[in-house]
Amino acid sequence: MIPDFLKARRPLYFIYLICFVFCAGKTTRPPAGTEPGFSRAAANVATFPEGADKTLPEVKKFTHEDIVFYAWSKDFARGHAILFEIESTKSLSGLSLLVNNRELKLVRGDGCLFALFANSPDTKRLKNDIEIRRDGARVTGFEIPVVQLEYPIAKSKLTVSNFSNATKPASKETLEWIEESRKKKIKAFVSVDENFLTSEIRYPRDEHKITSPFHIKRVYERFKMVKGKKKKLPGKTSFHGGTDLKGLTGAPIFAIADGVVNLSDHLFYDGKVVILDHGYGVLSGYLHQSELLVKNGERVKAGQLLGKTGATGMVQGPHLHIFLNIHGVKTDPLSFLVLPIRPAK
Numbered sequence: 001m002i003p004d005f006l007k008a009r010r011p012l013y014f015i016y017l018i019c020f021v022f023c024a025g026k027t028t029r030p031p032a033g034t035e036p037g038f039s040r041a042a043a044n045v046a047t048f049p050e051g052a053d054k055t056l057p058e059v060k061k062f063t064h065e066d067i068v069f070y071a072w073s074k075d076f077a078r079g080h081a082i083l084f085e086i087e088s089t090k091s092l093s094g095l096s097l098l099v100n101n102r103e104l105k106l107v108r109g110d111g112c113l114f115a116l117f118a119n120s121p122d123t124k125r126l127k128n129d130i131e132i133r134r135d136g137a138r139v140t141g142f143e144i145p146v147v148q149l150e151y152p153i154a155k156s157k158l159t160v161s162n163f164s165n166a167t168k169p170a171s172k173e174t175l176e177w178i179e180e181s182r183k184k185k186i187k188a189f190v191s192v193d194e195n196f197l198t199s200e201i202r203y204p205r206d207e208h209k210i211t212s213p214f215h216i217k218r219v220y221e222r223f224k225m226v227k228g229k230k231k232k233l234p235g236k237t238s239f240h241g242g243t244d245l246k247g248l249t250g251a252p253i254f255a256i257a258d259g260v261v262n263l264s265d266h267l268f269y270d271g272k273v274v275i276l277d278h279g280y281g282v283l284s285g286y287l288h289q290s291e292l293l294v295k296n297g298e299r300v301k302a303g304q305l306l307g308k309t310g311a312t313g314m315v316q317g318p319h320l321h322i323f324l325n326i327h328g329v330k331t332d333p334l335s336f337l338v339l340p341i342r343p344a345k
């Protein structure tokens, strides 16, 4: 039987086909191992648990005079992360990168400058316009198509006991907790201008099973009990802001990359949550934990134990909800894990 969320992806096959026809010749995909990035990505995904997607990322390569420009992504779809790298046979100084006319801060990597970017999951944009400047003057430009991935729609409504049942009005304490949680989260969504991505990327769990995919459209059931009977209220529609990974209570949760703990706290909806800042606008979050093992302000390494899976907050059962935010854009966290980031040595 084909799962519902895969059925919803059928139109994607046609988009890939169309994209393949139009993009053929523009995409360079050397055999794995002949590109430094591929061997890096291969070594990275080799550490992923059984069953995780170990497909190496796609790369698009553009050259112009002394400039070599790479764009790496799982598949350049909307909702997915992209790694841009610039190399030069002359000099990297004075180079800047603009994506859709907005400058993207470049980080010095191993023999390159790099930047992370994400296509919004809802973007209607069909291509990203890339421009490279030197000392403010345009050197060259490229276009990278955006694959119009269709995200799934959940068929059944979700019932979450402490959210769906609106019979009793929330207590003053609960309302205060909700408000306090909201403020703490806003404060945690701040990324500093410092690169913490100084080593390889790691998988967040020691086993792999997606229980709810990124950006699936879901409706939460809402009801009131009147004289012992359920009275339906309008449901609440939301788009899943992260990916749910299976995890029974007490299973380990690992940091996907080096970073600083911006938040380690118990919030109303998110439950026990850790939010990491990876620097330069990249943040990751780990929700619904049963136990938090890191403290606010602590520096963590990729693969470090952050806490344990649980069922705190607004959930149906224990799991890890992981989210990724790149320059304010909600991004499929799993699309980030395959990128061959080359930190400066």
Ligand SMILES: [Zn+2]
Pocket (backbone or CB within 6 Å): 212, 240, 242, 243, 244, 320, 321, 322
């Ligand atoms: Zn979730």
